[in-house]
Amino acid sequence: MKKLQILGTGCAKCQKLAEHAKAAADALGIEYQMEKVTDLQQIMAFGVMFTPALAVDGVVKVSGKVPDVETIKAMLK
């Protein structure tokens, strides 16, 4: 099971990234759990300076951007 983490304090772009990540994972039919990481100290611990960010199994795939669903699908493969 993949672990998808949305890093951000919860603004509209963070929510959009979560929506896109969910849509991408659902489209691929993969098993996943999604977690929203909103604590700034935890976000910084990922080595992320710009939010929103997406981490897959602890590895940051993108930060400071909201990729579209197709781009995230490629990140999840």
Added chain:
Amino acid sequence: MTQQTSCGCSTAAAKKKVLVYACSGAANVAEIADHVARQLTAQGAGSMFCLAGLGAGTPNMIQTAKDADLNLVIDGCPQDCAKLISQKAGLTNVKIIRVTDHGIEKAKGVKITDEQVQKIVALAKQALAAA
């Protein structure tokens, strides 16, 4: 298509995403580079980031650097260690400043001055404005 704007809840300003790295050497020019990076961060011109993280090949930090609009690398001397680390990390969105190119001699055990720091801060801001 990707939305390139940074998040409104970001710890950084919602403008160009600039990361700043300083030479981590032992001489005066490294100390100047460090002060410059911290001052640029304090003034909102960028966010100081960890050169050691890039050097260590930390995947999350390299990804963060690649996602920045610009990485400003402040090298102390012609050894260009910071520049080489950025290249090794595969960064292409890089602007480089070298302290010794601007009339400051590399030396050990020499106290740096605020004038030297401000000189490089001004040059860094010019480089960022031109980027």
